[in-house]
Amino acid sequence: MxxxxxxxxxxxxxxxxxxxxxxxxxxxxxxxxxxxxxxxALVFVLVTGIGALLFLGQSNNSIIVVIAACLGAYMALNIGANDVANNMGPAVGANALTMGGAIAIAVICESAGALLAGGDVVSTIAKGIIAPQSMGTASIFIWAMMSALLSAALWVNLATWIGAPVSTTHSVVGGVMGAGIAAAGFGAVYWPTMGAIAASWVISPVLGGAVAAAFLWLIKSRIIYRDDKIAAARVWVPILVGIMAGTFSAYLALKGLKKIIKIDMPTALLIGSIIGVLVWLVMIPVIRKQSQGLENRNKSLKVLFGIPLVVSAALLSFAHGANDVANAVGPLAAIVQASQSGSFTDAISIPNWVMIIGAFGISFGLFLFGPKLIRMVGGQITKLNPMRAYCVALSAAITVIVASWLGLPVSSTHIAVGGVFGVGFFREWDAERRIRKARMEMPERTNYAPEERRRRKLVRRSHFMTIIAAWVITVPAAAILSGIIFILINSAVD
Structure with a gap:
């Protein structure tokens, strides 16, 4: 060698x-x-507990509140990991946002929504499910709320691990219900409220899917299938952006300004209508200028929907932070009040430090664990582009407004994911319709084998069945787990 x-x-x-x-x-x-x-995440939970201890000092039941603060932080982390994917997933799946950009926008908007507009539904989460007076003593009430927090957090954590976007609202509701039954029997539960929540299992995704499919039909029939797509887009894109602006304005006027001024539904709708018309008029020259030089093909249309989609995702995150932070801090706020004052039947006041735990926990959970569910919602249920993703975002906003007007307790998770399913199933129906039409014109070129027809399904059935199953069992699973935890805690304390 x-x-x-x-x-x-x-x-x-x-x-x-x-x-x-x-x-x-x-x-x-x-x-x-x-x-x-x-x-x-563990460091965040421990820092939360230490901060609560330093803030409370040697007050009554400070150790109980510290433990509850840690559980609230754990729940907030899981909300960020699971729930926020519903708002950012479509924008990321449509390539309108990178993963990093989506996380940055969501962290800012979720925190702003929680701190500026959050808290109005905390009393419902804490006391709207069970009758507090049925608990007997403050201690029983505290153990019930702790059990609800822990069971809900564990269930959402499990759902995130298996890749199922579940409703954190329903998880907390199930946890509160299960602990209430274990503590005081079935009579402690407000069953009409639970019946309305059970109805929302069907109402939320069906309504969200129907609205999303309707807007996709509008975009396809009025823009995509036109001979001159760009000319059609110049007419309809400003209208669609105006609808989005009006819807979000009405929603934020109704929900986001409640700490400054109380606005009823008719006034909020009037504000939304005025802003929607103004944005429509402003967007006409903007879209005309933006569309200059674009080729007459579908790919060019994606450019016109990119920025409105990003803005809608940001506004959805703000609205989500304003509402779903209650899932983390509702039971925690009830525990703080019951521990410090001994009262658990009066209205709940929410300390600022409790809201901060919810806001920061959601942000940390999104940053650390959110990408998995964002990818699943954005790209693994059905293929999204900016037009389809825009329909999902618009559907979520409109459905929440309609549900608030009708007084229906809907789930933002179910609405958003239902919108994704609605878009996918509409595409399947539309593709089948076009195949049938083509078969009538050229039958020899469109005879697909049954296997090929199944392969061409545009919604992944495995994800569909997994998500539906997770939705159905969320409340009973969280309730059973909460009841078991309450019995164990109560036995240990006794």
């Missing part, structure tokens, strides 16, 4: 060794990433 051959073999051996170390480094980084996220 010559010296040159020996050097070559030595370099090849060195390259293989370096490749092994490189693969080991990649594998180690891959394995450690979840561990790092879990570690940071």
């Amino acid at each position: 010559t010296q040159q051959q020996g050097d070559r073999r030595h370099l090849e051996t060195l390259d293989r060794d370096l490749a092994r170390y490189s693969n080991l480094e990649i594998a180690t980084a891959y394995v450690s990433r979840p561990m790092i996220g879990t570690g940071i």
Whole structure:
């Protein structure tokens, strides 16, 4: 063997060794990433507990409140990991936002919504499910709320792990119901409220899907299937953006300004209508200028929907933070009040530090664990582009407004994911309709085998069945888990 051959073999051996170390480094980084996220989450929970202890000092039942604060932080982390995906998933799936951009926008808007507009539904979450007076003593009420927090957090954590976007609202509701039954029997539960929530299992996704499908039909029939797509877009895109602006304005006037001024539904709708018309008029020259030089094809239309989609995702995150922070801090606020004052039947006041726990927990949960569900909602149920994703966002806003007007307790998770399903199933129906039409014109070119027709389904049935099953069992699963936890806590305390 010559010296040159020996050097070559030595370099090849060195390259293989370096490749092994490189693969080991990649594998180690891959394995450690979840561990790092879990570690940071654990630090956040511990810091929350320490902060609560320092803030409360040596007050009555401070240890109980510290434990409850840690549970509230854990619940908020899980809300960020699971629920926020519903708002950002469509925008990321449509490539209108990168994952990093989506997380940055959601963190800012979720926190702003929670701190500026959150808190109006906390009393409902804490006391609208069970009758507090049936608990007997403040201690029983505190253990029930703790059980509800822990069971809901554990269930949402499990759902996130298996990749199912579930309703955190329903998780907390189930937890409160289960603990209430374990503490005081079935008579402690407000069954009409639970009946309305059970009805929302059907109403939320069906309404969200129907509205999303209707807007996609409008876009296809009035823009995509027109001979001159750009000219049609110049007419209809400003109208659609105006509808979005009006809807969100009405929603934010109704929900987002409640700490400053109380606005009723008719006034909110009037405000939304005025702003919607103004935005429509402003967007006419903007879209005309933006569409100049665009080719007459579907790909060009994506440009016109990109920015409105990003804005709608940001506004949805603000609205989500304003409403769903209650899922984390509602029972916590009830525990704080019952522990410090001994009263658990009066109206609940929400300390600012409790709202901060909810806001920061949601943000941390999104940043650490949110990408998994964002990818699933945005790209694994059905293929989304900016037009389809815009229909989902618009559907979510309109459905929440209609539900608030009708007094229906709907789930933002079910509405958004139902919108994604609605878009996908409408595309399937539309594709079948076009195939039937083409078969009548050219039957020899459109005879697909049954296997090929199944392959062409545009909604993944496995995800559909998993998500529906998770939705159905959320309330009973959280209730059973909460009841068991309450019995264990009560036995340990006794």
